[in-house]
Amino acid sequence: xxNVEQHPSTxxxxxxxxxxxxxxxxxxxxxxxxxxxxxLGKRPQLIIDIRSNVGEKKDQRIAVTLNKTxxxxxxxxxxxxxxxxxxxxxxxxxxxxxxxxFGKGTKLTVNP
Amino acid sequence: TAGITQAPTSQILAAGRSMTLxxxxxxxxxxxxxxxxxxxxxxxLIHYSxxxxxxxxxxxxxxxxxxxxxxxxxxxxxxxxVPSQTSxxxxxxxxxxxxxxxxxxxxTRLTVV
Numbered sequence: 130x131x132n133v134e135q136h137p138s139t140x141x142x143x144x145x146x147x148x149x150x151x152x153x154x155x156x157x158x159x160x161x162x163x164x165x166x167x168x169l170g171k172r173p174q175l176i177i178d179i180r181s182n183v184g185e186k187k188d189q190r191i192a193v194t195l196n197k198t199x200x201x202x203x204x205x206x207x208x209x210x211x212x213x214x215x216x217x218x219x220x221x222x223x224x225x226x227x228x229x230x231f232g233k234g235t236k237l238t239v240n241p
Numbered sequence: 242t243a244g245i246t247q248a249p250t251s252q253i254l255a256a257g258r259s260m261t262l263x264x265x266x267x268x269x270x271x272x273x274x275x276x277x278x279x280x281x282x283x284x285x286l287i288h289y290s291x292x293x294x295x296x297x298x299x300x301x302x303x304x305x306x307x308x309x310x311x312x313x314x315x316x317x318x319x320x321x322x323v324p325s326q327t328s329x330x331x332x333x334x335x336x337x338x339x340x341x342x343x344x345x346x347x348x349t350r351l352t353v354v
Contacts, residue, residue, distance in 0.1 A: 218284065229274075
């Protein structure tokens with residue numbers, strides 16, 4: 130089945146700096162890669178996703194890049210703000226299905 | 242407001258007791274999922290349903306059962322709770338048919354003592 134590894138587990142940056150979180154996946158058939166943001170005590174919410182037919186997608190200060198050959202994808206947050214502090218999860222579908230396998234999460238702290 | 246509703250928000254349950262966590266969505270999504278979230282382990286799939294009338298096992302199904310009698314409801318039952326089932330449980334749904342976008346419920350925090 131699909132295996133998703135996420136690094137780092139914790140990340141601390143200064144406000145205004147960039148943050149990068151990386152994930153690797155094992156199933157070469159996977160074709161959809163979402164990122165979720167979970168604030169403390171809240172539900173995970175989709176912030177950006179990418180499909181396998183593109184290499185990069187941007188939405189204001191966040192972007193996701195995909196390298197299908199190497200089977201990894203990354204979340205990039207620029208000009209970080211304190212409200213970006215949260216746990217971020219990557220995911221990939223399992224075995225061509227629509228069941229998502231999640232990484233273990235990255236706790237991002239943006240220091241003012 | 243359209244979305245997905247979970248109940249209860251939190252519960253303390255004595256070991257050995259049974260409990261049903263409720264999940265209802267009004268988006269007419271075909272697929273529904275139950276995940277548990279534990280510190281350091283992320284979100285792990287318990288059971289899923291691709292469409293009404295069908296269910297399947299996820300990564301950690303032992304001790305849990307589900308049913309999908311209709312499109313909207315997907316209850317999760319713990320027949321005889323154990324302390325290792327202490328966790329935060331999230332229900333999610335997606336339109337399926339190639340659209341993977343998950344919508345999560347607000348979660349149920351369960352403590353088994």
